[in-house]
Amino acid sequence: MIWYFLFALIAVTLVIMGSLILYKVRESRRSKKQLKLTNNWKTYFDDRFTNKQSGSEVIEETTFKRLYSIEELIAFFAGGAAYHHSPLLEEREQFRQLIRNNKKDWIQLGKAYGKKKLIEKAYFAYICEQLRINDPKEYDELTELMVSFALEPSINSRENALKALYAFGNEDAVVEVFKRLSKTAHTHHRKLVTDGLLEFKGNQEGLAESLYDNFSAFNANYQVAMVDFFRLSDAPLSDKLIALLKQGTKDKEVLCALLRYYEKYPVQAYKKTILSYLTQSFDENWECVSTAAAVLSQYPGEDTLQALKVALSSQYWYVRLNAARSIAELGVSEECVMDILDGQDAYAKEQLVYQMASTRERLVQNG
Structure with missing residues (x-):
């Protein structure tokens, strides 16, 4: 029985090796054929362009x-x-x-x-x-x-x-x-x-x-x-895309994309519309709230600060993160957020302290 399995193993090994050798031979032939065809075309183009062959306007x-x-x-x-x-x-x-x-x-x-x-x-x-x-x-x-x-x-x-x-x-x-x-x-x-x-x-x-x-x-x-x-292409569509943001859409990913556009190209006249996505209740669209919190870093003002403070107590971690980051990037002093720093919401305080410290450190590093 052992000899039988040994013989079968050797036979399978030989078949695999033979298949590999045959494959390599075929690949070698195919490569040589492809190289020959390529050289033929290279010669063809050389004759037309290098040697200025007559009638070179079209390929026959x-x-x-x-x-x-x-x-x-x-x-x-x-x-x-x-x-x-x-x-x-x-x-x-x-x-x-x-x-x-x-x-x-x-x-x-x-x-x-x-x-x-x-x-x-x-x-x-x-x-x-x-x-x-x-x-x-x-x-x-x-x-x-x-x-x-x-x-x-x-x-x-x-x-x-x-x-x-x-x-x-x-x-x-x-x-x-x-x-x-x-x-x-x-x-x-x-x-x-x-x-x-x-x-x-x-x-x-x-x-x-x-x-x-x-x-x-x-x-x-x-x-x-x-x-x-x-x-990403710097398309000047800020005066047109706002209509889509104002009318809203059922797809939250489209809304988030539109909001991100106004982060790169802020238009202060549209701040109210951006704020509406942060202050309204979107239990199913918390991603839009989170994106709006990030976008508002480009829209300074007391109304922005107050809305971001409220967002610091959101049940969604990313909303709190982006709200704290935007407050820090707006350059708000600690006195303006003392109600948060002295408040009872430990999560909001921790996030805000960390983001404000990170922002200060980054500004120092960047001179």
């Missing part, structure tokens, strides 16, 4: 058809990297012009990749983003292809297609894709959305205006991402 139809193979598409991008990322502006422009002169072929290629595996579809979208095939004023079939790719259940396909749309720089296309995404079950992480919008290659201020004008057409997840984009 027979040559372009090679890109219907994913291996050739990968090699094409790798082979042209030296020109795509060239330190010389002339070479970069020559390469991009060559790409754009074959625009109709890229559209047909996109349609073909739209029928391929999701991973290949995602790679085509990646190529569109990297090569920035479209200009901001163009909203054409290639743009629509990227919009459709962004609606795929695959996060890779969706993210790469969205990045392509950001790279194209067309405001209407970005608005349209998020309108459609808001109606699907595929939710894209809002951090990825915000980061992507910040990479938009067109007019970012114009994009912010367009997103605001269509704000109600997006679901809450994308609304939060867009308000974060407004805040």
